[in-house]
Amino acid sequence: MQHLLTAGAQRALKQAELIAHTSAQTNLDAIHLLAALANEESRAAEILLTHKIEPVMILAEFQLEIPDESSSDAEENQPLELSEALRDYPALKEILNSALEHASQADVSTEIGSEHLLWGLLNVEGKHTQWLNTRGNLSAQSLKQSIHAQQHQADPIDVDFAFRTVPTTINDQTHILRTIDAAANRLREGLRVVEDYLRFTLDDAHLMGILKTTRHQLADALKFIGPESLIASRDTLNDVGTAISTTSEFDRQTLEHLLQANLKRVQEATRTLEEFSKLISVEAASIFKQMRYSFYTLEKSVLGCLNNQQKLKDCRLYLLVTESLCHHGSGPAIRESLAAGVGIVQIREKEMTDRQLLEHGKRAREWTRETGAILIMNDRPDLAVAIDADGVHVGQDELPVREVRQIVGPRHMIGVSTHNIEQARKAVLDGADYLGVGPTFPTTTKLFEAHEYAGLKFIQQVAAEITLPWFAIGGINEDNLEQTFQAGAQRVAVSSAICGHEQPGQITKKLLEQFPS
Structure with missing residues (x-):
């Protein structure tokens, strides 16, 4: 059975979220819902007023702020189910379940209203319950009796006209x-x-x-x-x-x-x-x-x-840089490869401290900006924003695309590593901006079991299905690059092939010469 929330209850949940945000409190709590219920034109607000509890008293007691009216408009006025509310407001799960319990006790099927939310709120112990009981003599038991009385006291309204029903023809x-x-x-x-x-x-x-x-x-x-x-x-x-x-x-x-x-x-x-x-x-x-x-x-x-x-049309060769793999250090590897034609660089460091990585990223940002290349930060959306990188790359074990997007915003790119065709399809629908496809060959930069190598077959599958930009990755070098192209790849990502070479610029040019024109 689906349980819907009334419009008043929906508005209260949404405003509770806005109150928490306006009050600079990251965690949504019962006090935010209490303030929202008191501030809404609803049955809960009427009940609170009968107990001489006004919105301004709640705001002052719990140091909260009410957001501007312009920020509280809902995008759509569609019915909200309890399951959706539990998903969107997990911190209020116990309150919502208590509200459902009370609404289900009605003689007739009813939606979960603001009064039920208030009862659920009172039924969950917290600093708000003691204050409400002390300030307004309001408890879960007294509220339950009040709601029950209201449901049975209403008399029919006398009218001087009659409704005429017309059947659908x-x-x-x-x-x-x-x-x-x-x-x-x-x-x-x-x-x-x-x-x-x-x-x-x-x-x-x-x-x-x-x-x-x-x-x-x-x-x-x-x-x-x-x-x-x-x-x-x-x-x-x-x-x-x-x-x-x-x-x-x-x-x-x-x-x-x-x-x-x-x-x-x-x-x-x-x-x-x-x-x-x-x-x-x-x-x-x-x-x-x-x-x-x-x-x-x-x-x-x-x-x-x-x-x-369009963004990646000139990015055919992708360099993944790790300091420990670079023959002369990451600085020369990045600068020489950029000068030779690399269009996109990823900082891929696992051993640097955050401060070291921040400084390293800022230097790489300057070098890539000078040549018009794209800079990507591996695994760290927070540092990608801090160094003003163009994007961030995540693996299957890191944050999902949705959560990364909430951190970096709409203007940063998000790359996703994929190891089979199902992961690649999912990443496209999740909103990835490009894919890493592999591992194609055995590699020294990341350990995989023998059975985990996707190989050239995976390259062929992605080439046959997906047009979102993707880069073949994993053990690709001067000797096997042609096999990768024959399997259907048009873009490749390399690491040791350039970083570990004595002359990064020279090997970059050789690799680019093998690309189909």
């Missing part, structure tokens, strides 16, 4: 079915345009495969509506929308512009399908909702491929 449903039919056709058309772009322009089998599955989802959803009813309700000749057009409909300046227009068309059509199908089939509406969210992810992945292809 066949004609009404015809209009709904016409709308669904038109939106489904619009969705199919938009999907076909995007699919053809992925197939013939981007040449991305992975993303095209994801898009194809949505056709099956569409067919499954329409089964709940009734395909025959949709066809019978269609009336294209009398559709007033067919005679209306704007000049922007015919304005497609580039292939990317065309792609974006049809991605938006797909999303808009899915939203129409979701809303109107609620009047006929909840099952269909649920499928359309899932499709809509998947299209948001698809849009991000497709546009991410295009943007990062």
Whole structure:
């Protein structure tokens, strides 16, 4: 059974989060929820006032601040389920579960309201419970009795008019079915345009495969509506929308512009399908909702491929630098390889202290900036921001892309190491800006078991599916570089091949000469 929260309860949870942030307190706590409940126009606020507890008293007692009204507007006014609230506000888990327990005791099915949140808050011991009991003689038991009394004291309101119900007619449903039919056709058309772009322009089998599955989802959803009813309700000749057009409909300046227009068309059509199908089939509406969210992810992945292809178009050779591997030290290795044509450098140090790494990173930032090269920090999003690097690279055991993005922001690149095709596919959808693909050959920079080497087969798999920029990595040198290209790689990352060479600049030039023109 799904348990929804009322609009007042949703607003209170959101404002509690904002109060914690405004008050410069990193951990969301019960006191923030108490202040939010008192400040909201809700049943909880009414109960607090009857006990002579006002918002200003709570703010003063717990040294909190209420955020500006402009910062508290919710993006969407959609029903919030308890499971989603538990996920978004884990610190309030015990309070939310107590609120559910109280709401479930009602005689009739009810949503979790602000009064239930207040009861859950009182039912969880903390500094707030003693203060509420002392200041306003308010406890979980007294509140429970108060809520129960309110639920049974309300009398019907006398009115001088009567409501007249009008049953849904066949004609009404015809209009709904016409709308669904038109939106489904619009969705199919938009999907076909995007699919053809992925197939013939981007040449991305992975993303095209994801898009194809949505056709099956569409067919499954329409089964709940009734395909025959949709066809019978269609009336294209009398559709007033067919005679209306704007000049922007015919304005497609580039292939990317065309792609974006049809991605938006797909999303808009899915939203129409979701809303109107609620009047006929909840099952269909649920499928359309899932499709809509998947299209948001698809849009991000497709546009991410295009943007990062442009960012990395001149980056064919990627240098991973470790001080201990460099013949003359990392400074000469970086400077000479940059002068010879390396387009992207990663600082990959495991033994330096944070302070040493910070200073080393700042020097590398100056050198890469002078040549227009990209600088990446390995594993450390915090230091990537501190040295103003272009991005950060993480492995499968480090922070996920979502958490890294929250640290570095939208303008920094995020690279992800992948060791099999499933990891590569996932990284694309997670929002990685480029991939490391390997290990291709045995390497001295990182230990792997013999069975863990992905090898050239993995290179072939990624080359056949994925167009997000990726670099073959792992034991690549002057002797096996050609094999890597034959397997389908267009970009490679090396470490010892350059760092361990007596003349980093010279070997860099030799490696670049082997790249296909």
